Amino acid sequence: MNSLADSLKRTTWNLFSGNQLTFGPGAIGTLTGVLHREKTKRVLVVSDQALVTAGIVSQAELAIQSAGTAMHVFSDGEVEPSTSTVETLVAAANEFQPDLFVALGGGSNMDLAKAAAAAFGGDGEVRALFGFDQAPQRDVKLVCIPTTAGTGSEVTHSAILKESSTGKKAAILSQRIRPDVAIVDPQLTISCPPQVTAESGIDALTHAIEAYLVRNFFSFSEDLDHGLPYEGSHPLGDMYAEKAIRLIGRNLKRVIDDPDDLAARSGMALAATLAGAAFSSCGVSLAHALEYPLGANYQCSHGVGNGIVLPGVMHFWSETRQARLAKIATFLGVEQAEKMQVPEAAQSAIQWVMTVREQIGLPTGLVAVGGKREDIPDLAAAAMSLQRLLDLSPKTPTVEDLKAILEASV
Secondary structure, eight states: OOOHHHHTBOOOOOOOOOSEEEESTTGGGGHHHHHHHTTOOEEEEEOBHHHHHTTHHHHHHHHHHHTTOEEEEEOBOOSSOBHHHHHHHHHHHHHHOOSEEEEEESHHHHHHHHHHHHHTTTTOOGGGGOEESOOOOOSSEEEEEESSSSOOGGGOSEEEEEOTTTOOEEEEEOGGGSOSEEEEOGGGGTTSOHHHHHHHHHHHHHHHHHHHHSOBGGGSBGGGTTSOSOOOBOHHHHHHHHHHHHHHHHHHHHHHHOTTOHHHHHHHHHHHHHHHHHHHHHOOOHHHHHHHHHHHHHOOOHHHHHHHHHHHHHHHTTTTTHHHHHHHHHHHTOTTGGGSOHHHHHHHHHHHHHHHHHHTTOOOSGGGGTOOGGGHHHHHHHHHTOHHHHTTOSSOOOHHHHHHHHHHTO
């Protein structure tokens, strides 16, 4: 006879996704067809000054002009989008009255556009959207065009913002903010500086690894089926994550060594999108919980912060998820991984991340971004408040566990 606990176990999982993904070199040219199909009259482009200077915004402008569509360019995107910048963008949108947003850039620009498109038409109070499923049904279409291979924001249901008054990061999590169309053109990433390429690449790897290692979907209670921002790991998410990890294992170092290698750029662009699809469904956990206070306190990029704590998080999970870590070693292409004993293979996956992190020139510890050991208690306490992320950990952490991970990441 089944126990009550068994009867409450989940037996189903969900996969949510956007409506359209267009991938490949030159894909930005397909924006014209999207605008025609949607009968778009007014387009608001969300980007930043660096992409204006690089000539990438002009490529989007050309596609929009070919559709005969009115256009306004908002180029005040920032590295860590703030609530005040979202409110400025919403005010610009209320004045211009677009029927479609085009987000062009890295995850920051895409998150900025996702938040603003959700708040557009209302009172512009973006803070009311924080949390799970607080965003209203969007009144405008949203097209996301990434210029980095990292966040996967073009296919996710999240937007991460910095609260202007406190400096803390907060998330909007809702299927209603997921982009309608993702256009992933690897050629747009060729001009991406080596440092940004490295930071973006380790970010994508963190997304894929965490999505593969989080709790299984069936470990959640059935009564929470419609109340979770993430599903936990499931077969389709595993497939996306595995492919992303394999692509990153083959292409991350290669694209740093030769930034003009379009095949490697394409591999990383696809990996970032697949990792985004994986974590947007399965979830992320402790690496992200620890990164948020790092980014807020030291103004390091999301990728840098994730890269600093990822090996420590993998080690914390190395017994609970040992078999999966061993598989990750194989996915990454660790030599002889398939012939190793499972514990050895699991450790080799962690070592691969540490080695490649150094090879591509990323900071390897808190000290490199201005952190100090005496900061650790406050950082751990801040991470402990992010329950939606801690809930996905396959091993329940205490504040002392988080302190230990940070100590190992100094």
